Amino acid sequence: xxxxxxxxxxxxxxxxxxxxxxxxxxxxxxxxxxxxxxxxxxxxxxxxxxxxxxxxxxxxxxxxxxxxxxxxxxxxxxxxxxxxxxxxxxxxxxxxxxxxxxxxxxxxxxxxxxxxxxxxxxxxxxxxxxxxxxxxxxxxxxxxxxxxxxxxxxxxxxxxxxxxxxxxxxxxxxxxxxxxxxxxxxxxxxxxxxxxxxxxxxxxxxxxxxxxxxxxxxxxxxxxxxxxxxxxxxxxxxxxxxxxxxxxxxxxxxxxxxxxxxxxxxxxxxxxxxxxx
Numbered sequence: 001x002x003x004x005x006x007x008x009x010x011x012x013x014x015x016x017x018x019x020x021x022x023x024x025x026x027x028x029x030x031x032x033x034x035x036x037x038x039x040x041x042x043x044x045x046x047x048x049x050x051x052x053x054x055x056x057x058x059x060x061x062x063x064x065x066x067x068x069x070x071x072x073x074x075x076x077x078x079x080x081x082x083x084x085x086x087x088x089x090x091x092x093x094x095x096x097x098x099x100x101x102x103x104x105x106x107x108x109x110x111x112x113x114x115x116x117x118x119x120x121x122x123x124x125x126x127x128x129x130x131x132x133x134x135x136x137x138x139x140x141x142x143x144x145x146x147x148x149x150x151x152x153x154x155x156x157x158x159x160x161x162x163x164x165x166x167x168x169x170x171x172x173x174x175x176x177x178x179x180x181x182x183x184x185x186x187x188x189x190x191x192x193x194x195x196x197x198x199x200x201x202x203x204x205x206x207x208x209x210x211x212x213x214x215x216x217x218x219x220x221x222x223x224x225x226x227x228x229x230x231x232x233x234x235x236x237x238x239x240x241x242x243x244x245x246x247x248x249x250x251x252x253x254x255x256x257x258x259x260x261x262x263x264x265x266x267x268x269x270x271x272x273x274x275x276x277x
Contacts, residue, residue: 006051006054006056006058007062008059008060008061009062010061010063010064010068015030018061019061020086020089021089023088023090024089026059026113027057027108028058028059028061028085028087029061030086031043031063032063032077032083033081034066035066036066037081039080040081043081043097044081046104048060050101050104053105054108057113079096079097082094083096085107085108092182093107109148110177114147114150116147116148117151120138120139120142120151120152120155121151123138123139123155126138127158130223132159135159136160136163139152139155143156150177153172153175153176153177154180154186154189157173158185158188161189161192164222166193166200169192169193187257190257191255195251196218198214198218203215207244209244210240213236213248214247214248214251216229217229217232217233220232221255221258226255226259229255230255230259230268233251236248237249249276
């Protein structure tokens with residue numbers, strides 16, 4: 001093994017410190033291997049080369065399963081080499097067997113610290129406050145500069161939905177990289193698209209009174225006022241006929257991902273549960 005401050009031989013109980021805690025600061029590749037495993041001897045140098053390329057942004061933890069069988073069992077290792085990528089103390093990617101260097105980099109890069117990340121978060125904060133024009137300007141500037149921030153594509157999709165650019169957002173959604181599917185923002189994008197579709201076609205099939213309630217709420221959601229929409233729908237639950245309650249329930253639940261304040265979301269969920277009984 002090449003000497004490096006970024007490559008660690010796991011012994012004893014230092015897995016938690018090196019991998020679990022360490023991955024809060026930088027992604028960590030956990031390589032489960034054994035000296036008798038020929039494919040392991042092929043993959044090992046490839047992993048080391050990848051880690052050296054990133055110069056400290058990624059670390060490698062090598063776990064000899066012969067010496068640490070309990071750890072291998074804990075992580076369900078049945079075939080080696082087996083590699084799990086940890087970020088934020090969680091497994092975010094995994095593969096078994098020898099993989100080419102390029103493929104390993106593809107798995108790592110969405111989880112690397114990105115210098116543009118604060119600007120993307122700034123744009124999202126502006127969007128949540130209703131300043132969509134400035135939010136879009138920041139994101140399009142980053143896009144034009146060739147930013148590789150992993151949240152940039154889905155952030156653009158989110159802001160375009162709030163701006164009413166539904167077709168553009170749908171096209172962007174179809175082109176999102178796989179890593180974006182696990183982003184919490186993906187749930188918010190899906191929620192907004194649900195309400196856009198509701199306005200486009202679904203309301204015509206409903207009774208006029210119910211359609212009006214859902215239309216007003218959906219437009220509020222799409223303008224960034226999901227809390228107000230949920231409050232109105234919860235009030236309506238006591239007023240509508242029994243056969244009209246289910247579409248309101250679906251609308252309320254579909255809007256939950258847009259409530260970023262966890263305490264507020266839990267309160268809405270409790271109110272909905274009470275309204276059903």
